[in-house]
Amino acid sequence: xAFINTRKVCTFCENPEMKIDYKEYKILRKFITExxxxxxxxxxxxxxxxxxxxxxxxKRARNIALLSYSNDLRES
Numbered sequence: 001x002a003f004i005n006t007r008k009v010c011t012f013c014e015n016p017e018m019k020i021d022y023k024e025y026k027i028l029r030k031f032i033t034e035x036x037x038x039x040x041x042x043x044x045x046x047x048x049x050x051x052x053x054x055x056x057x058x059k060r061a062r063n064i065a066l067l068s069y070s071n072d073l074r075e076s
Contacts, residue, residue: 020054
């Protein structure tokens with residue numbers, strides 16, 4: 001029986017031009033759930049180095065109100 005490798009590749013490692021910055025909130029939205037939680041790296045496929053940078057950027061963007069801490073379902 002052969003096992004198929006379905007390991008995800010880090011998007012930031014394979015594309016070095018893609019920067020992790022708190023001002024790029026459109027990229028950071030991909031790493032947040034609808035409830036506002038940060039999605040872990042093993043789900044998104046981001047390596048641990050870049051996951052720490054993503055988490056730090058999300059927290060900075062939340063602090064200066066570029067991203068919300070949680071989505072209000074009443075707005076939809």
